[in-house]
Amino acid sequence: MSSEKEAVPGKVPEKAKGATPPKVSRRSFLNWIAIGWGSLTAATLVGVAATLRFMFPNVLFEPPSSFKAGFPDEYAVGEVDERWKEKFGVWIVRTTEGFFALLAVCTHLGCPPNWLAAEAKYKCPCHGSGFYRTGINFEGPAPRPLERARIMLADDGQILVDKSRKFLWEKGEWEDPESFLKV
Amino acid sequence: MQFVKDLFNFLSSPAIFFTLVIVLFFVALRTRRLWTDRVGTVALVAVVVYFVVSFFDPNFKKVVTAPDNVPIVGMLFLIGFFAWFSLKQAYENDDRMARGEPPAEKLETDEKVWCWPDLVYTELIALLVASIVLLVWAILIEAPLEEPASITVAPNPSKAPWYFLGLQEMLVYFDPWLAGVVFPSLIILGLMALPYIDTNPKGNGYYTFRERAREIALFLFGFLVLWVFMIMTGTFLRGPNWNFFGPYEYWDPHKLVPLNNINFSEFIWVRWLGTGLPQQWLAREIFGILVVLAYFLALPPLLARRWLNDIHRKMGAARYAVGIVLILSMIALPIKMYLRWIFNLKYIIAIPEFFFNI
Ligand code: FES
Numbered sequence: 001m002s003s004e005k006e007a008v009p010g011k012v013p014e015k016a017k018g019a020t021p022p023k024v025s026r027r028s029f030l031n032w033i034a035i036g037w038g039s040l041t042a043a044t045l046v047g048v049a050a051t052l053r054f055m056f057p058n059v060l061f062e063p064p065s066s067f068k069a070g071f072p073d074e075y076a077v078g079e080v081d082e083r084w085k086e087k088f089g090v091w092i093v094r095t096t097e098g099f100f101a102l103l104a105v106c107t108h109l110g111c112p113p114n115w116l117a118a119e120a121k122y123k124c125p126c127h128g129s130g131f132y133r134t135g136i137n138f139e140g141p142a143p144r145p146l147e148r149a150r151i152m153l154a155d156d157g158q159i160l161v162d163k164s165r166k167f168l169w170e171k172g173e174w175e176d177p178e179s180f181l182k183v
Numbered sequence: 184m185q186f187v188k189d190l191f192n193f194l195s196s197p198a199i200f201f202t203l204v205i206v207l208f209f210v211a212l213r214t215r216r217l218w219t220d221r222v223g224t225v226a227l228v229a230v231v232v233y234f235v236v237s238f239f240d241p242n243f244k245k246v247v248t249a250p251d252n253v254p255i256v257g258m259l260f261l262i263g264f265f266a267w268f269s270l271k272q273a274y275e276n277d278d279r280m281a282r283g284e285p286p287a288e289k290l291e292t293d294e295k296v297w298c299w300p301d302l303v304y305t306e307l308i309a310l311l312v313a314s315i316v317l318l319v320w321a322i323l324i325e326a327p328l329e330e331p332a333s334i335t336v337a338p339n340p341s342k343a344p345w346y347f348l349g350l351q352e353m354l355v356y357f358d359p360w361l362a363g364v365v366f367p368s369l370i371i372l373g374l375m376a377l378p379y380i381d382t383n384p385k386g387n388g389y390y391t392f393r394e395r396a397r398e399i400a401l402f403l404f405g406f407l408v409l410w411v412f413m414i415m416t417g418t419f420l421r422g423p424n425w426n427f428f429g430p431y432e433y434w435d436p437h438k439l440v441p442l443n444n445i446n447f448s449e450f451i452w453v454r455w456l457g458t459g460l461p462q463q464w465l466a467r468e469i470f471g472i473l474v475v476l477a478y479f480l481a482l483p484p485l486l487a488r489r490w491l492n493d494i495h496r497k498m499g500a501a502r503y504a505v506g507i508v509l510i511l512s513m514i515a516l517p518i519k520m521y522l523r524w525i526f527n528l529k530y531i532i533a534i535p536e537f538f539f540n541i
Pocket of ligand 1: 106108109111124127129140142
């Protein structure tokens, strides 16, 4: 180990002797430095700008947040309707009094739960949270019930679900008339 | 045969299995006779035979040979080997030192070993071998790709990558911000802080168990039981709807496990005091808050005065405080797991109003 170390300093001047270093004036050296750093900074800035631009895509293939869900008589009383789950992530539940729309987003960490008809519960595949038909949480780690979306009748008599307005049970918002469509 | 399978399935229900693992871990750690070549070989053969025999069970085979799970089987053997190997060396050294001889590492060389070339060469070889193994593996086993991702449908069960399964298991018992943010940061920061908390120079450069039995036991408990074992649990025992399944059990998506979880506040106010839950969140959660505060603020001084007297004196107040809070946070996980399994306790403090749950 130590002999290698001594050999290294001996080699350096010999190499330097062989190559004739070009004359570089102080001014041109500084110019090159400025050009180098300048272009690096510019490239970095362009890169950052491009990354930021990436956050705002031209088109978003997202389903609209509100949609028409057909006519009320298409739903059977007592059913949790799954036909909008895959596209919009919403269950429409028909009770004897009316309708409400549950968002299929687990209140634990946001996985989409499944409706298990046989067990009459929504069950999350990620950490096992379970919710009753109403959306109330009863098992697993989910700390609060599923959220409901605004539901009302459109002018043409169809059900209109608006996911951009949410109703949270723990804030007492399920009492809100817009969270429940009476028939 | 069916009886044995049923027995194994029964034993792998969470509370029983976890208790068995904890007890086995501490007993094994203290049993010097286990850490020899003979016992190591026997254990290896036993595990291999267990896997081969179990392979005839279709449910076992299906889970173990899933492309996602093959590496975990490999990890089981690797971790087992290294745990055994290091403890064997540690105990051999302890015996040597008890006889007044120097540790084995001192006989190998008494001088400093260079980083270059000694260490770097070994690393280079390890790197080459690992790359080759990964390449061959990637060619032989197909990637376990699933259907295109969707925000409204998730596979059931939805499993994190294997190295996060420990975290996913924690998420079953804790709120996301605790299990997903606070605990992981505490783990990383705590590991970084270890050399500053534990300044005992014993064991530098040689293996030993007796000279630092408590530290090693604590660390290995965190690593083997709370991390590796949880990864195993998440891989092999968690099935559809994130229910527990025994190793020979069919992964039935309709398995019914009654889990009516109840918050601590409900235990106190509804079950014991017989009054309803108070409206105001502070009044409702006051008992849970007190319990958590007592756990982190009153327990450390009590421990220092009673059982950890010598450690407290050796470490000094500041080091002791940091160390004990880290340890208590670690122990909080098994405590919460048992509370969930035995009492169906959901949260000790539950304030959904502020997204704050412990
Ligand atoms: S995300 Fe649903 S249980 Fe964790």
